[in-house]
Amino acid sequence: MKETRNILVTGGAGYIGSHTVVELIQRGYNPIIVDDFRNSSSEVIDGIEAIVGTRPVTYELDVTCKSDLSKVFATHDLDGVIHFAAYKAVGESVDHPLMYYRNNVDSLINCLELSEVFGVKNFVFSSSCTVYGQPKESSIVTEDTPIQEANSPYGATKQMCERIISDVHKSGSSLRFLNLRYFNPVGAHPSSHIGELPLGRPSNLLPFVTQTAAGLLNELTVFGNDYNTVDGTCIRDYIHVVDLANAHIKGFQWLELQSGPALETINVGTGHGISVLEIIHTFEKVSGLQLNWAYGPRRSGDVEQIFADTTKAKNCLGWEAERSVEDAIVDAWNWQKKMGDE
Ligand code: NAD
Ligand code: WQD
Secondary structure, eight states: OOOOEEEEEETTTTTHHHHHHHHHHHHTOEEEEOOTTSSTTHHHHHHHHHHHSSSSSEEHHHHHHHHHHHHHHSSOOOOOEEEOOOOOOOOHHHHHHHHHHHHHHHHHHHHHHHHHHTTTOOEEEEEGGGGGOOEEEEEEEOOTTTTOOOSSSHHHHHHHHHHHHHHHTTOOOOOEEEEEEEEEOOOOOTSSOOOOHHHHHHHHSSHHHHHOOOOTSOEEEEEEEOOSSSSOEEEEEEEEHHHHHHHHHHHHHHHHSSSOOEEEEEESOOOOOEEEHHHEEEEEEEHHOOEEEEEEOOOOOOOBBOOOOOOHHIIIIIIOSSSSSHHHHHHHHHHHHHHHHH
């Protein structure tokens, strides 16, 4: 086996991609980033460099442009692909479905076709807990929990991409596949050099909390307090983005151990459900601030409660989350404050 493995990281300047690139470099891998910065910035590459001391090779190009992407495959002797590049906002996908289908599905197909042409062996795909919808039987979901009809075009793209990968696997492809179904990634790198960069008004909870505390937004609305949960607010499985990044390292190592074609799908969460109110109270505790928030109506399409059964991640990958939600909130708040200082 080669000493240094080259891994193409599409969307490597994005939130999860950038944290994964840091962990890859720190473990001796050579990530090659492809990102056109449509939902990130070239400054993220500076942040990565500030943490690891080297600048990852980066190509600014659109993954849906196959001819451009093929030049990257032709230039580097790739050992694997981690495919993050996609649009990810549920609400936006309802308003712009074609944009979502075009980007999320085309980018995957290009990566798969080129992996086959160039004989790349290992492929990690960023999937999402969104594929489970509101689970019928229990809020704790295993990978075998039946998938529900997607309640957004975004969710449908993740289901389609998993289906495409499954069909390619069944067709006899020599690729080894790993679909990682992320739950709710939160937090930032503890160095505060990289973190989440929501463009415009955030739709996810934690950036909304930190931006409200920083005075960029007036008030956080808690969407619903009449759910059948401990305190009436929704329950999610919030996972620190550095833990999530590390799941990719374990995942890649697992792929490399497979002797032939493979396909696994694995939940990446903490296994614990946390309510919206608990997030707010933990934020207030770690920041020493009082957050301006109020109850509002339920948000349409919200699932009442869902969290991951992480048994497969432990047994198969030898991975489990190490950081608490408190760690994630501390890191997210430090990152928000750092952005305010710049
Ligand atoms: P992000 O938007 O921060 O990162 C995606 C990156 O891909 C961005 O840097 C963007 O510029 C780039 N990109 C998008 N389309 C591109 C294209 N056609 N060509 C080149 N670059 C392109 O998102 P993220 O939160 O880091 O999510 C990464 C992946 O994880 C996505 O596939 C997303 O669906 C999935 N995911 C995210 C979450 C979440 O809550 N953040 C949860 C589950 C799954
Ligand atoms: C979390 C909780 C809201 C904002 C989304 C995608 C999912 C996955 C992860 C990509 C919910 C509540 C939120 C606010 C609130 N992404 N909330 N006030 O909806 O669990 O998942 O991100 O794959 O596909 O759907 O995350 O952060 O939007 O919400 O009360 O201003 O916070 O109702 O209960 P969600 P979220």
